[in-house]
Amino acid sequence: MARSAIVVALPASESDHVFAELALAGFEVVTVETPFELEAVLDSRRDVAVAILDGEIDADETEAFQRALRDGGRAVPALTVVSATTFERLSLADDDGSGNEYFTRPYSADSIRWRVEAMCIRRETVDDGSGPVLQAGPIGHEAWSRRATLIAVFNPKGGVGKTTVATNLASSLQARKGKSVLLLDADTVTGHVTTSFAIEAVRTVADSWRDEAEGGPSESLVELASAHGSGLRVVALSDSPINTEILDPERVVAAIAAARRSFDVIVVDLHPSYSTLNQAIFDEADRILVPVTPDVPAIRAAVQFLDVARALGCRERLAMVVNRANSGVSVADMERTVGLPAFALIHSAGVLFVRAANEGRTVVEMFPREKITADFDELADRLLGNPKPEGNVLAGFRFPTRLKEPAGA
Numbered sequence: 001m002a003r004s005a006i007v008v009a010l011p012a013s014e015s016d017h018v019f020a021e022l023a024l025a026g027f028e029v030v031t032v033e034t035p036f037e038l039e040a041v042l043d044s045r046r047d048v049a050v051a052i053l054d055g056e057i058d059a060d061e062t063e064a065f066q067r068a069l070r071d072g073g074r075a076v077p078a079l080t081v082v083s084a085t086t087f088e089r090l091s092l093a094d095d096d097g098s099g100n101e102y103f104t105r106p107y108s109a110d111s112i113r114w115r116v117e118a119m120c121i122r123r124e125t126v127d128d129g130s131g132p133v134l135q136a137g138p139i140g141h142e143a144w145s146r147r148a149t150l151i152a153v154f155n156p157k158g159g160v161g162k163t164t165v166a167t168n169l170a171s172s173l174q175a176r177k178g179k180s181v182l183l184l185d186a187d188t189v190t191g192h193v194t195t196s197f198a199i200e201a202v203r204t205v206a207d208s209w210r211d212e213a214e215g216g217p218s219e220s221l222v223e224l225a226s227a228h229g230s231g232l233r234v235v236a237l238s239d240s241p242i243n244t245e246i247l248d249p250e251r252v253v254a255a256i257a258a259a260r261r262s263f264d265v266i267v268v269d270l271h272p273s274y275s276t277l278n279q280a281i282f283d284e285a286d287r288i289l290v291p292v293t294p295d296v297p298a299i300r301a302a303v304q305f306l307d308v309a310r311a312l313g314c315r316e317r318l319a320m321v322v323n324r325a326n327s328g329v330s331v332a333d334m335e336r337t338v339g340l341p342a343f344a345l346i347h348s349a350g351v352l353f354v355r356a357a358n359e360g361r362t363v364v365e366m367f368p369r370e371k372i373t374a375d376f377d378e379l380a381d382r383l384l385g386n387p388k389p390e391g392n393v394l395a396g397f398r399f400p401t402r403l404k405e406p407a408g409a
């Protein structure tokens with residue numbers, strides 16, 4: 001599919017670099033010099049997603065550019081490039097709902113490209129205001145004392161770090177935070193938590209239920225779970241993507257609910273799909289962690305999941321975990337695009353993951369003093385509501401009421 005067009009109205013010295021970078025990213029780039037030219041471009045085509053303007057030109061001309069973007073019922077957002085001093089003076093930090101944004105000089109072509117990417121995604125998914133307005137407020141912790149907190153890890157895109165987050169979070173909670181943890185591999189298609197933990201020849205839930213149907217004993221998740229080195233208990237729904245009909249979603253959720261009496265925390269690693277099984281697990285979960293990597297496909301998938309989660313009534317339980325948080329789209333842009341604050345950041349640690357995987361262990365277990373382990377500890381602390389020195393705790397975490405204000409509000 002062809003990408004949107006981006007109009008660039010910047011001084012020649014900047015325009016060339018920005019043009020080249022955006023063209024490389026696959027955008028059609030149109031440069032204009034005057035409000036009149038901008039108007040002509042917008043009159044002739046409807047696929048302009050963003051206009052990049054210079055915020056240091058005189059006020060009348062700025063107003064003429066802005067008018068062209070709004071004329072004829074159009075609402076093309078502007079990305080206005082200004083100096084840091086102008087930005088301060090304008091005090092533009094608050095989102096006015098117009099979709100207009102500001103970018104400060106000096107900047108790199110790469111950074112403006114990612115901002116444009118973020119604006120394009122946001123523009124496709126503007127909230128029309130018809131959805132329920134969510135209650136903002138602290139999350140209750142009363143569940144901790146009575147039954148395991150159920151944490152599902154999900155993003156509809158593969159390869160974003162669901163399994164990585166689920167296994168290392170479970171490991172941190174068990175080995176470093178003193179919780180008793182069950183890790184459930186509910187990814188019956190691509191899941192291989194048990195094999196990656198070098199736990200071999202395990203009986204899965206599907207095995208057990210098939211045996212039970214033929215007269216075998218009824219076994220709980222607790223009985224089926226194997227112990228992993230760190231004390232963590234691990235159980236998989238199935239070791240094969242076929243013949244999983246026995247895994248009736250309601251029965252699976254009932255088994256999870258029963259296991260809540262035996263653990264402090266249950267972490268569930270999910271398959272990237274909206275299966276009825278996953279929907280049933282979302283319904284039961286106290287918290288749904290959404291790992292997102294700083295790239296367009298992963299962010300797009302998260303934005304889509306937010307819409308789906310709203311329809312399913314679980315949106316207020318979502319928390320974004322920014323994975324590989326040091327490349328591509330900035331964390332601030334991810335937060336604004338996805339519409340969720342970053343609940344935790346996990347940095348890239350490629351070689352450590354490979355080394356841990358070779359040993360069938362988690363990074364948390366194998367490299368306790370590395371920064372990456374501190375990242376997972378921090379995520380665990382946040383879920384447990386343990387205060388950090390800066391007071392950055394779950395209780396202070398506010399979920400946004402909406403993605404964006406409805407136009408004209």
Ligand SMILES: Nc1ncnc2c1ncn2[C@@H]1O[C@H](COP(=O)(O)OP(=O)(O)O)[C@@H](O)[C@H]1O
Pocket residue numbers: 157158159160161162163164165323324346347348349350351353354
């Ligand atoms: N923070 C990270 N740093 C380095 N490699 C990572 C990181 N997160 C995930 N990976 C790697 O990316 C790949 C995909 O991660 P995985 O957790 O399997 O994703 P998913 O479960 O969402 O499909 C794995 O090889 C994993 O080791």
Ligand SMILES: [Mg+2]
Pocket residue numbers: 162163164187190191270
């Ligand atoms: Mg996975």
